[in-house]
Amino acid sequence: MLTWLRHRRSAPGLEAHRQAVAWQAVSLLLEYPEQLLLDRVPMLRDAVADLPTDVGGPLGAFLDQLAGEGALAALQTEYVDTFDVTRRCCLHLTYFTHGDTRKRGVALVQFKQAYRRAGVELADEQAELPDHLCVVLEFGATCDADTAWKLLNDHRVGIELLHRALVKRDSSWLPVVEALRATLPALDGDDEVALRRLIAQGPPQEQVGLDSSPYGSHDPALDGRLNPRPAGAAPEHLGATIPVGVPR
Numbered sequence: 001m002l003t004w005l006r007h008r009r010s011a012p013g014l015e016a017h018r019q020a021v022a023w024q025a026v027s028l029l030l031e032y033p034e035q036l037l038l039d040r041v042p043m044l045r046d047a048v049a050d051l052p053t054d055v056g057g058p059l060g061a062f063l064d065q066l067a068g069e070g071a072l073a074a075l076q077t078e079y080v081d082t083f084d085v086t087r088r089c090c091l092h093l094t095y096f097t098h099g100d101t102r103k104r105g106v107a108l109v110q111f112k113q114a115y116r117r118a119g120v121e122l123a124d125e126q127a128e129l130p131d132h133l134c135v136v137l138e139f140g141a142t143c144d145a146d147t148a149w150k151l152l153n154d155h156r157v158g159i160e161l162l163h164r165a166l167v168k169r170d171s172s173w174l175p176v177v178e179a180l181r182a183t184l185p186a187l188d189g190d191d192e193v194a195l196r197r198l199i200a201q202g203p204p205q206e207q208v209g210l211d212s213s214p215y216g217s218h219d220p221a222l223d224g225r226l227n228p229r230p231a232g233a234a235p236e237h238l239g240a241t242i243p244v245g246v247p248r
């Protein structure tokens with residue numbers, strides 16, 4: 001796995017409270033959009049207004065997209081097309097460095113162990129995988145910021161590849177990921193070289209039925225595996241207060 005050791009040792013640039021607000025907002029905005037999100041727009045606007053411009057500005061820009069008749073339905077369609085069936089826009093951090101290999105299973109266990117050390121149990125049934133970006137951010141916002149900081153920076157390559165894929169698609173969610181990147185240390189030097197190498201090579205693969213093109217654009221078979229979102233199921237919980245598994 002590529003880990004950004006220099007950045008992992010870096011300290012967050014935001015005050016703890018503002019970092020928590022930013023990560024919680026990004027977590028909510030990267031989930032499948034439903035009416036509840038529209039209901040929360042005034043609350044979210046108030047929350048992000050107090051954030052630095054490079055964080056709060058992009059989040060506010062995304063919230064602006066939620067205005068207008070038909071905006072929710074359009075975003076729901078775009079969300080599925082972007083995150084559920086486009087491999088390069090996967091929201092699971094370990095996929096970018098491990099692909100669909102057995103090593104990814106080990107990495108997922110490491111995420112769960114990190115949560116458990118912080119006193120959090122992630123439900124296995126009907127829940128997002130532990131490396132899902134929304135889960136990591138919500139965990140960091142409400143439970144253990146230091147552990148989440150390490151996880152995010154250890155898997156920073158996934159965030160960077162996600163950002164670059166959203167740039168190419170001119171995605172509605174690009175501002176949300178840009179806001180997240182503004183809370184993390186910038187990449188430069190050797191990190192950029194390593195990132196370009198991984199972009200060229202694509203994620204590691206075992207023969208599991210995936211095409212061979214690095215970060216190929218569409219793979220509908222990934223929908224159920226990478227973004228499980230069962231309809232009509234009650235949410236599971238990360239700890240006592242964090243619902244995950246189905247859109248909130």
